[in-house]
Amino acid sequence: MKRDVIIACDFGSVEECKGFLDKFKDLSRKPFLKIGMELFYAAGPEIVRELKKQGFKIFLDLKLHDIPNTVKKAMKVLSGLDVDMVNVHASGTKEMMKAALEGLTREDGSRPLLIAVTQLTSTSETAMREQLLIDNPMDETIAHYARNAMEAGLDGVVCSPLEASKVKEACGPQFLTVTPGIRFADSAKDDQVRFTTPAMARELGSDFIVVGRPITAAADPVAAYQKCVEEFCQDEELLYNPSTFI
Numbered sequence: 001m002k003r004d005v006i007i008a009c010d011f012g013s014v015e016e017c018k019g020f021l022d023k024f025k026d027l028s029r030k031p032f033l034k035i036g037m038e039l040f041y042a043a044g045p046e047i048v049r050e051l052k053k054q055g056f057k058i059f060l061d062l063k064l065h066d067i068p069n070t071v072k073k074a075m076k077v078l079s080g081l082d083v084d085m086v087n088v089h090a091s092g093t094k095e096m097m098k099a100a101l102e103g104l105t106r107e108d109g110s111r112p113l114l115i116a117v118t119q120l121t122s123t124s125e126t127a128m129r130e131q132l133l134i135d136n137p138m139d140e141t142i143a144h145y146a147r148n149a150m151e152a153g154l155d156g157v158v159c160s161p162l163e164a165s166k167v168k169e170a171c172g173p174q175f176l177t178v179t180p181g182i183r184f185a186d187s188a189k190d191d192q193v194r195f196t197t198p199a200m201a202r203e204l205g206s207d208f209i210v211v212g213r214p215i216t217a218a219a220d221p222v223a224a225y226q227k228c229v230e231e232f233c234q235d236e237e238l239l240y241n242p243s244t245f246i
């Protein structure tokens with residue numbers, strides 16, 4: 001599995017998303033994109049089909065959480081969209097995660113990567129204890145949920161880069177960590193509290209970094225994307241199509 005940078009396309013409309021992606025049209029390598037609830041609910045499955053047709057890889061971040069049978073059927077539909085990565089909440093239980101996997105698996109045995117959200121980074125340990133009645137520390141809870149996901153057959157989890165090594169320790173090096181909370185050393189932190197640079201995320205063992213505003217709100221989004229790739233992937237091939245240098 002090749003390490004990659006995923007751009008979080010947190011846009012409220014198709015036009016805004018397409019206007020943004022237009023800037024990347026000269027890159028020889030199409031970026032991996034994350035489509036979340038905002039864009040999916042605004043634009044529907046058609047935007048996914050269209051971006052796939054244009055050659056983008058898609059992480060469809062809809063964080064499913066329902067009874068196993070419903071999740072299985074919903075995953076079958078998402079698998080038909082030919083996306084590359086989807087996710088569920090690990091708190092839906094192993095039964096739900098197994099059902100998700102079944103629904104995702106196509107007749108030829110292929111399927112998108114399936115990862116689990118452990119605890120949202122917006123949930124504090126206090127909220128976990130007082131509202132969810134989970135008394136264990138955050139890192140233990142995350143490692144436990146990650147182990148559940150692995151035992152259910154999933155490919156990895158979404159977590160903070162700061163938790164990646166703990167997850168790898170619990171689940172092994174092959175178990176994927178997909179990590180948001182990325183900021184350049186000199187950029188705005190926005191509302192992210194636990195964040196690292198792309199280079200640090202690589203050192204901490206992230207397999208995929210999910211980057212939103214440091215790219216989408218940059219004065220030059222393509223340069224910001226390339227900086228992420230250079231720092232995080234390091235071994236990447238030339239990003240620009242050589243013809244653009246002639």
Ligand code: C5P
Nearest residue numbers: 008010120121180181210211212213214
């Ligand atoms: O703009 P920014 O780089 O903060 O965007 C990060 C993306 O990752 C957003 O789409 C956000 O919803 C998502 N995310 C996150 N923390 C999590 C899970 C998802 O920031 N724990």
